[in-house]
Amino acid sequence: MTSLLAVLIDGSIYASWLFLVAAGLTVIYGVMRILNMAHGSFYAIGAYSAASLVGWYFNNGIGPAWISYLLLVGAALVAGLIVGVIIERGLLRLMYGRDEILMVIITYALLLILEDTMKIVWGVNPYFAYQPYSELGRTSLGLLKVSNYDLSLVGVSAVIGLVLWGLLERTNTGKVLRAVIHDREIAVAMGVNVRLMFTITFVIGTILGALAGALTAPAISVVPGIGIEVIVLAFAVVVIGGLGSIGGAAVGALLVGLSRAAAVHYAPEFELFVIYGVMSLVLAFRPEGLFGRTLARKI
């Protein structure tokens, strides 16, 4: 019984983290049709920015702990905004209209450049921002003790998912974005500034990637290479859910999170395999993913 409870809790926490990581990737693909390999670097930049800022805040004993949570989010917003605008305006804008495969190669090159840039900026030593993680304490559920910070990630993830849904479904900008998703040429003909929509989308995707990194930073040692590791998982999640689908990313994350937690508790030897096992199974029956569509795509 304890193990079953642990699977549900661990699975939900891991799923919320996966959704945070995958949301930006699927938003960018949904609107721009760019399979962004550099998304892992946005995650790492968010983690480094947050760890640097929060580390500086606590090392200087400036103020109360709750401000550090605002700093985590603030660091991600600023880092994501700056990096997103520079990359979209300075690089991707010159490449629009090219083949999707070429865009994969371009963003992969970008990932390599950003990985080395991060080493120049932050070096190779680890960064820590553990205070926000430990400050929230933990909750005891029988033999199981769960970090409140981890539990709060489930709520944060749900809020981000709802905000994204609201943005797309309940705002004028969202309507325009959906028009671009359904038919870019018709949208242009109707007077939509598609390039501006691309910039907005890419910056939102970058901020989401950076936010995932920033919110993860307190629980990990921020070291070179963390972005490379998450991009593989993020791809698995969005492929399961269907490329470009926010709802798909959420369901994909939940499926992977719960499957992995069950494997860890009941069959640890299959833990490495289970994520890709789920992905293979889904793709065998639905090659476009659970919520993917072959023609009209929706996010």
Place this chain on the structure above:
Amino acid sequence: MKNNKTTFSKYLVSGVAALALTAGLASGASAAENGKFRIGIVTFLSGPAAGPFGVPSANAAKVLVEALNKGELPAPYNKIGINGAEIEAVIIDEAGGATKQVEEYRNLVQRQKVDAVIGYVSSGDCLAVAPVAEELKTFTIAYDCGTSRLFVENSDAKYMFRTGLDASVDNIGAVRYLAATRPDVTRLSGIQQNYSWGQDSWADFTAAAAKLLPESEIVEEQFPKIYQGQYGAEISALSVKRPEIVHSSFWGGDMEALVLQANARGLLEDATGLLTCGEASLATYKDQAPNGMIIGARGPFGAFAPENELNTWFKGVYNAAYDLDPVYPATKMAQAILGLKFAAENAGLADKEIPTADQLAAGLKGASFPSVSGTVEMARGNGHQAMQGISYGEYHYEDGKASIVNSVSFSGECVTPPEGVSAADWIAQGFPGAQCN
């Protein structure tokens, strides 16, 4: 016109040949010809292993080479450079995998004409480079990699040496520490990175525990992917089995993340953590690791290095240069360089004479040399593998300062299999011939 073309082609071919010959001669100029001793230093300068291992090792190499060239080391290493010849260090990145490292090794030897190579954190790189060192007849010291297979697969090695310890020593030492300090523990668990390092470490630990802690049982084992970073489910799986000891051979960012998350969730309060590589992050845990967590340094290195003149000097220069105490990878790099210097200066050469690879190998084989970690006996692997003791202790953090308390050391003869016996066999037979103080 045809004649002109032929003549031009001849000139072109001759020119290219001349250029190639010149280039060949230039690249063929050995370090010995400029009177310097050139050492290739290979360690991780990028990737996740750079922070915990590569950078401290490269930093140690830099301060040591600089001091050696000024003749600033304490005796018996106070002669300038290597046998009086100035040292020229070529530091390269170990990242990229074994195939790349073999290419890099060939490049170091054949194009950069290094006189010796010191390097390799990764066991895969050590195993790949060892036969190439023999093929190219180049004196090479593996300073950190721990694979037990190094001198099993290269039993007739002539030029390959290792001044660090075999990884089986880490886990035999860990179990001996538990048997000495916590003989009543019965519920053991482990979490290891899912690759050969983690699997071999856990196999050695569980086999040794079966012999030295016969009442104990393994209640849980987890093998998450390397660099996973998030261990929520694994920590839950361990917690619900109520272990007394959580053994881990994690290193670097994975280890720091595990400690951070397991401590926040109370696992390291309910059970005692045992980290075989724990010393490398001594300065970074702060109050996020509980007092009493057992840590090791893969030998008498880093914070476990004994007080002696060499170590005091080394800690002083390292601290002055980087404002940090040297962690175990730094000590191991210093040990390898001192081993090389000892080998060169034991070869009976004239002052400033550059030793050959054969002379270096003869100087180190089976030798006993003083180091920052005490005396190193090249007493295993047919005289090519170092044998030293190992220490474990408990992490203690107080008043903003981390230290190690309740340290226990075990002699080399207590934790190292006899010559010619594999670690697995020695453990399975119940450690015959072990001499424990």
